[in-house]
Amino acid sequence: MIPVQGMEGSRVAVLGLGRSGLSAARALQAGGAEPVCWDDNPAARQAAEAEGFVCMPFKTVDHMEGIARLIVSPGIPHLYPVPNPVVALALAAGVPVDNDIGLFFQSFATGDWDSFDTAPRVIAVTGSNGKSTTSALIYHILEHVGRPCQLAGNIGRGVLDLDPAVDGEVVVLELSSYQTDLARSLTPDVAVFTNLSPDHLDRHAGMGGYFAAKRRLFAEGGPDRAVIGVDEDEGLFLAGQLSQGPVDDRVIRVSVEQKLTGPGWQVFARKGFLSEYRKGKQVGSIDLRSVAGLPGAHNHQNACAAYAACRTLGLAPKVIEAAFHSFGGLPHRSQTIAEANGVRFVNDSKATNVDSAAKALAAFKNIRWICGGLEKEGGLAGLAEASANVRKAYVIGREAAAFAMQLSVQAEVCGTMEVAVAKAAAEAEEGDVVLLAPAAASFDQYDSFERRGEDFVEQVEAVLGR
Structure with a gap:
């Protein structure tokens, strides 16, 4: 568990008591906060009360008195298609609204890190399609090389259920738009944007709102490196916003539709071959056609994104290639x-x-x-x-x-x-x-x-x- 830092002695409201809500309540309590919980589902409330948590409805602004923050589960719409009444009460009372992802980034680093030789790092992956496979593939590569790592977020465990980091560890997070939309703190070391296509449009009031939710992962905290799929206009726009110029290798552009050129850092796949270029020269190549766990162009895009993320950690192309061949793929995905x-x-x-x-x-x-x-x-x-x-x-x-x-x-x-x-x-x-x-x-x-x-x-x- 990651105990929540900075909320000691505070009363914190938790709305929604599914996996992430209960995890947030436990982590808040472990960090010295007093969680006050609610869920419209009586069975969920009963489960929380069985763990000793106080449950109470939030029906008026007065109920928000003394609440330091409202933590909202990702599955609960907060603004669209209509404002959530509890979120509206919190905002009217001036109570900040957050989620478990924000609490994680607020609390992950600890004083123990001062004694580490290598500081832990967080790689966060978002996008419309392929983010689960990309996240799992990055995690698999890290396991293959023996790097301490954990996988969480929209895949695997909830973020606050992770173990405290050890020396040199890498945490890989898959983050949906529901999770990036509300988090008050988003500070990954490496952020990955796979692609964008219409989805969850009612939740975000259209494509603009949907893209804005994804973009927050890159705009709020400013990752050290950004891996951006540029085969859609939104990805190309995002890469342009983050880059200081053509030679800025903090942004790694990824494509499966075109050969990428220029003096920057690019990873692309064409006709089944992955290529990495830096400063106009090819520095890596992998034949993806024989990688059984990654069939098709969409999986080649996932491979490019995972490759780029792992290259930012200093892993060699041949090591990554070997890990690709032992990746079995994810259930229900090709x-x-x-x-x-x-x-x-x-x-x-x-x-x-x-x-x-x-x-x-x-x-x-x-x-x-x-x-x-x-x-x-x-x-x-x-x-x-x-x-x-x-x-x-x-x-x-x-x-x-x-x-x-x-x-x-x-x-x-x-x-x-x-x-x-x-x-x-x-x-x-x-x-x-x-x-x-x-x-x-x-x-x-x-x-x-x-x-x-x-x-x-x-x-x-x-x-x-x-």
Whole structure:
């Protein structure tokens, strides 16, 4: 646990008692603060009270009297689409609003660091797609070289559940826009921006607000190094804002769509080859085509970002390349789960939006595509170009018929995962890939994208008799 520093003797309100909320309450208490908690869910309140925490509702401005700070769980919208009433009360009472990420950055460094030979460092990764794989890949590389490291945030443990840092340790954080949007302190040593595509637009009142939430990771604290994907206008703009000029190597530009040139620091992948250039000269190269855990251009982008982040720590290209080959990938992200009779079954349940699904479709040929679910804003037009590799779509979800009508490929309405997998497997021929890449949220049929992916795995195993 990371005890919260600087709040000793203060009463701190904690709104939302899920994983991050309870973790924040414990860390506040460990640091000498008095947490006062609330969650609209009675079961969550009961769990907190069982640990000895005081729960009370915040209904008027008077209830904020004596509160030093309000800590809001990332899953709770605070401003859009409508202001949260408790957050509004805090703001009206002049109470600062924060989250567990802000508390972490406020509290991570301690006096013990004075005796360390190498100060611990934090690498924080954000973006629309690929941030989980990028974060896990950085962590895997660090483990491969024997560097002390921990993984947390939107993946793994909550940030305040981390162990206090040891000499030379690196903490890798995956941070969503929900987490960067409210944190009052954001001071990573290395910050990574993978890419940007429309997502969570209701939460941020549009693309501008969504980008602004991501941008805070780079603008609030000023990382020593920034790794920026520049294949979208927003990333190119962000790199330009952070850089002092063409030779400023504090900004490392990353691309999978173009060869990057100039006197600065660039990492890009073309035709399956990763290249690193500094001061106009190539200093590193990796053939990514044989890296089984990182298939497709979208994973090559993740590889470039992870490579660049690890290069800022002084790791050699050959060491990073060796770690790439032992990376098995993450569950539900372009995960090969079976091969039978020349047919490959791939689980990319995490492809919950159009952009991530399009990247999954571009990674394979001869696709039997299982898609559908709770459609997000913007429609499915962005899938048309990527659908060239699709032989047939098998559509699931409560609104499967409406979803299927928007597709530019032959589509069959299946409704359930069981039916879709059975039909796709029966019609698949040698060389085909049965790919789950839903391009939609899972909540019409499943509690999470993980559960949807698990169902896909179960149905594939049933069809194959395993």
